[in-house]
Amino acid sequence: MKPSVADPEHHIDPTDFAQAEINKSLSPETKIRLLRDMIRIRRFEETAGKHYNAGKMGGFLHRYDGQESIAVGCASLMGAHDHMITAYRNHGHALSVGMSMEECMAELFGRATGCSKGKGGSMHFFAPDKNYWGGHGIVGGQSPLGAGLAYYVKYKGLKGSCMCFMGDGAVNQGAYHESLNLAGLFDLPVIYVIENNGYSMGTSQARSSVYKNCLAYRADGYDIVWDLINGWDLYEVRAKMQIAVKRAHEESRPTVVEINTYRHYGHSVADSKAKVYRAEDEIERFKQHHDPIQLWRNRLMEEGVITEAVYQELDKAAKAEAVASVDFAEASAYPEFEDITKDVYFEVDEFTEAGRTGRHFFND
Amino acid sequence: MPVITYREAIRHALDEELARDENVVIMGEEVAQYDGAYKVTQGLWKKWGDKRVVDTPISEAGFIGMGIGASMLGVRPVMELMFWSFAYVAWDQMINNAATIRYMSGGKINCPIVIRGPANGGTNVGATHSHTPENFIANTPGLKVVCPATPYDAKGLMKAAIRDNDPVYVMENTVLYGETGEVPDEEYVIPIGVADVKREGSDISLIAHGRAVITCLKAAEILAEEHGIDCEVVDLRSIRPLDEETIIESVRKTNRALCVEENKPFCGVGAQIASLIQDRCFDDLDGPVGRISAVDAPAIYSPPLEKLQLPYPEQVVQKVLAMV
Numbered sequence: 260m261k262p263s264v265a266d267p268e269h270h271i272d273p274t275d276f277a278q279a280e281i282n283k284s285l286s287p288e289t290k291i292r293l294l295r296d297m298i299r300i301r302r303f304e305e306t307a308g309k310h311y312n313a314g315k316m317g318g319f320l321h322r323y324d325g326q327e328s329i330a331v332g333c334a335s336l337m338g339a340h341d342h343m344i345t346a347y348r349n350h351g352h353a354l355s356v357g358m359s360m361e362e363c364m365a366e367l368f369g370r371a372t373g374c375s376k377g378k379g380g381s382m383h384f385f386a387p388d389k390n391y392w393g394g395h396g397i398v399g400g401q402s403p404l405g406a407g408l409a410y411y412v413k414y415k416g417l418k419g420s421c422m423c424f425m426g427d428g429a430v431n432q433g434a435y436h437e438s439l440n441l442a443g444l445f446d447l448p449v450i451y452v453i454e455n456n457g458y459s460m461g462t463s464q465a466r467s468s469v470y471k472n473c474l475a476y477r478a479d480g481y482d483i484v485w486d487l488i489n490g491w492d493l494y495e496v497r498a499k500m501q502i503a504v505k506r507a508h509e510e511s512r513p514t515v516v517e518i519n520t521y522r523h524y525g526h527s528v529a530d531s532k533a534k535v536y537r538a539e540d541e542i543e544r545f546k547q548h549h550d551p552i553q554l555w556r557n558r559l560m561e562e563g564v565i566t567e568a569v570y571q572e573l574d575k576a577a578k579a580e581a582v583a584s585v586d587f588a589e590a591s592a593y594p595e596f597e598d599i600t601k602d603v604y605f606e607v608d609e610f611t612e613a614g615r616t617g618r619h620f621f622n623d
Numbered sequence: 624m625p626v627i628t629y630r631e632a633i634r635h636a637l638d639e640e641l642a643r644d645e646n647v648v649i650m651g652e653e654v655a656q657y658d659g660a661y662k663v664t665q666g667l668w669k670k671w672g673d674k675r676v677v678d679t680p681i682s683e684a685g686f687i688g689m690g691i692g693a694s695m696l697g698v699r700p701v702m703e704l705m706f707w708s709f710a711y712v713a714w715d716q717m718i719n720n721a722a723t724i725r726y727m728s729g730g731k732i733n734c735p736i737v738i739r740g741p742a743n744g745g746t747n748v749g750a751t752h753s754h755t756p757e758n759f760i761a762n763t764p765g766l767k768v769v770c771p772a773t774p775y776d777a778k779g780l781m782k783a784a785i786r787d788n789d790p791v792y793v794m795e796n797t798v799l800y801g802e803t804g805e806v807p808d809e810e811y812v813i814p815i816g817v818a819d820v821k822r823e824g825s826d827i828s829l830i831a832h833g834r835a836v837i838t839c840l841k842a843a844e845i846l847a848e849e850h851g852i853d854c855e856v857v858d859l860r861s862i863r864p865l866d867e868e869t870i871i872e873s874v875r876k877t878n879r880a881l882c883v884e885e886n887k888p889f890c891g892v893g894a895q896i897a898s899l900i901q902d903r904c905f906d907d908l909d910g911p912v913g914r915i916s917a918v919d920a921p922a923i924y925s926p927p928l929e930k931l932q933l934p935y936p937e938q939v940v941q942k943v944l945a946m947v
Contacts (some may be wrong), residue, residue, distance in 0.1 A: 342696075344692075373729070374729065375727055375728050375729035375731075376727075376729035376730070378726055378727055378729050379726075379727035379728065379729065380727075382729040383728070385724075385727070385728035385729070385731050385732060386731070387695070387728070387731050387732055387901060388731075392695060392732070393690075393724070393727070393728065394727070394728075395720075396706060396719075397715055397719050400688075400715050400716070400719060400720060403684060403685050403686075403687070403688020403689045403691070403692060403716060403719060404688055404689075404691060404692035404695070404716075406685070406688070406689040406692060407688065407690060407691055407692020407693035407694070407695070407696075407698075408692045408693070408696055409692075410689055410692065410693040410698065411692075411693045411695075411696035411697065411698050412696075414648070414674070414693070414698055425722040433684060434684045434685065434688060434715065436718070437685025437686075437688075438685050438688070438689070440680060440685065441679070441680070441682065441685045441686060441689055444680065479845070499848065504712065517630055534700075576915040577872070600635050600702045600764075601730065602725055602726050602728075602729055602730035603725065603726055603764050604725070604767075604789045605725060605733035605735075605767050605788040605789050606787060606788055606789055608730055609788075611788075612814065613783070613787055613788075613814065613815060613816070615862075615865075616813065616814045616815065616816035616817060616864060617816020617817065617861060617864025617866050617867075618816070618865045618866075618867050619816075619863070619867055621865075621895070
C-alpha cells in the first residue's frame with residue numbers, strides 16, 4: 260500500500276489538515292466563499308428537487324446534497340490549466356467552477372437559456388470556458404475522456420491536470436480500468452476522483468464490488484499512487500487533492516483518490532427505494548454527523564471566521580439566488596423546433612464549406 | 624501521374640497532415656514501431672517520433688475515448704482501429720461521446736477526431752473481424768462516414784477528414800490496400816459529401832460505396848462488352864453527409880437504379896438510397912430500384928463461400944440483366 264499522503268515530503272499532519280500549507284494560506288474571505296459555494300449547491304439542489312416533484316422538469320435529477328465538499332474543495336484548487344469532468348451527478352461541480360444557477364436551473368427546465376440550450380438536461384452541463392467538460396450520463400464513460408483532457412495538457416507541455424470524477428459504481432466499468440492503464444502508461448496528469456457514497460444506485464458497495472483495502476487500492480495494480488480522503492472535512496479534501504494536483508503538475512503522473520461521502524437523497528429523485536436499501540437511521544446519522552456544510556460551518560465558527568449571523572446571511576442569499584434562478588428559468592422560452600437540428604455538426608453551425616456540402620440531415 | 628497503392632495514398636495523406644498541423648497525432652494499436660498492422664502508417668513513427676505517432680495498448684474503449692477527450696481541447700487525433708470490427712468495444716465512446724457532446728453542450732464543444740481503419744469482409748477472418756458498420760455510423764447524427772474506393776479518393780478524403788472539425792469515421796478496406804491508382808504529387812483535398820461518377824453511362828445507375836464501386840466497375844465492363852448495356856457507376860464516397868443530387872441526376876438520366884453494397888441489407892445504405900430515389904425520382908423510374916447487399920448472415924469463414932456472400936461482378940451483371 261502506498262497512500263500518497265503518508266509520503267513524508269508532503270509535510271502533512273494527518274491529524275490536522277488545517278495545518279497543511281494549502282489550507283493555512285486560506286484567507287477568511289476564501290473560507291467563507293467555500294462555505295457559500297457549498298450552501299449554494301445545497302439550496303440549488305433543494306430548489307430543483309422541489310420543482311422536479313412539482314412536475315416542472317423531465318428526465319432524471321441526481322442530487323448532490325451531502326457531497327458538496329468534494330466538488331467545492333477540488334474546484335478551489337484549479338488553476339488555468341486544470342480541468343474537470345464528471346458523471347451525471349454534476350450540478351455541484353458545475354456551480355463550483357462558476358456556472359450560474361440561472362443557466363443551470365434553466366437547463367433543468369429545458370429552456371433555451373439553459374447552459375446547454377435545453378439540449379443536455381440534468382446530467383449534461385458543460386462550461387469549457389471554465390475548464391468544465393461535463394456532465395456525462397453513462398457510468399464510467401467519462402473516464403477515458405478525462406485521460407484525453409490530460410493528454411492535451413501533457414501534449415502542449417502545460418502545467419495542469421484533469422480531475423475526473425466518478426461514483427463508486429463506476430470503478431467496475433471496463434472503460435475506467437482501461438483509462439487507468441493508459442494514464443499510468445502515458446504518464447497522464449489525470450486525477451481520478453472516486454466519490455464513494457457507498458451505493459451504486461441501489462446496490463451497496465459490498466454487493467457491487469470486490470476489493471482489497473478500498474476501491475482506490477485497485478490503482479496499485481496499475482502502479483498509480485492512490486489515497487483515501489474523508490470527504491466531510493473540506494480541509495482534508497483540499498490538502499490531499501493538492502498533493503495529487505502537484506503530482507500532475509510537476510511529475511505528469513496520475514493519482515486515484517477515493518473520497519468517502521454520503522448522498523442525503525436517493526440515486527435520483529425518482530429512486531423509489533431510496534429509504535429501503537439504506538436504513539433510515541443510517542441516513543439520519545450521516546445528515547446529523549457527516550454533513551460537510553454543517554461541519555465546515557462549525558469549523559469556521561470555532562476559528563472565529565464566521566458567526567451564526569453570517570451563516571444565516573449566506574444561507575438566505577443562496578435560497579434567494581435559487582428562487583431567482585427558477586424565476587429566470589420559468590420566464591425563459593423553450594428552444595424552437597428548428598433548434599433540434601442545430602449544434603449537431605460544427606461545420607454546419609458555422610456555415611463552412613464543409614457544412615454546406617452534401618446532405619447532413621435526412622428528414623423531408 | 625504517379626501510380627501508388629491505396630495504402631500509400633492514405634499514408635501520404637497522414638504524412639502531409641502531420642507536417643501541416645502540429646496538433647495532428649496518429650494513434651492506435653501497432654501504428655508506430657510495428658509500422659501498422661496493415662502497413663498504412665509505415666515509416667511515419669521513424670519520421671515523426673513518439674509524440675506524433677503513438678502506439679496504444681489493445682484497449683479500444685480507452686484509447687478511442689482518450690482521443691475524443693483530447694480532441695475536445697484541440698488535439699486532432701487520427702485514431703487507427705486495426706479493424707472497424709473492434710469499434711464495438713469502443714461503441715460508447717464513439718456513439719455516446721463523440722457524436723453527442725457537441726449537442727449536449729449546446730454547441731460549446733466539438734470533436735475534431737478521425738477514426739479510421741479497414742471495414743470489410745472477404746478475407747476469411749470470420750464474423751468478428753468482418754463487420755461493415757457504415758450504416759450504424761451513418762444512422763448517428765453528429766458523425767460523418769467516409770468510404771473511399773480508390774487511392775485518389777482515399778488520399779483526398781483522408782485529408783478532408785483530418786481538417787474537418789467534426790468526428791469523421793473513415794472506413795477503408797484491406798482488400799483495396801494493395802490496389803493501385805493515379806495520385807498526383809500536388810496537394811489536393813476532396814470535400815466530404817461529394818459523390819463521384821466513376822463511369823458515365825445511359826442505361827442504368829449502379830450506386831455503390833467502398834469496394835462495391837470496384838465490383839460495379841468490373842460488372843459495367845462486362846455488361847458493355849458482352850451485353851451492350853451502358854452502366855453509370857456512382858461512387859457515394861461519403862455516406863453522411865450524402866451527395867443526393869449526384870444520385871438523383873444520374874437516375875433521372877438512366878431511369879434505372881441498382882444499389883450495391885457490402886453492407887448487410889436490413890437498414891443498409893442501399894435502403895436509404897432506394898428511399899431517396901423513390902421520393903425524388905418516382906416519375907423517372909422505368910422499374911423498381913434494385914439492391915444487392917451481402918448475404919444476410921454473419922460473415923462466413925469458408926473461403927469459397929465468403930466470396931459468394933459479398934457482391935461480385937457476375938452477380939451484378941445478372942441483376943442488371945434482369946432489370947433492364
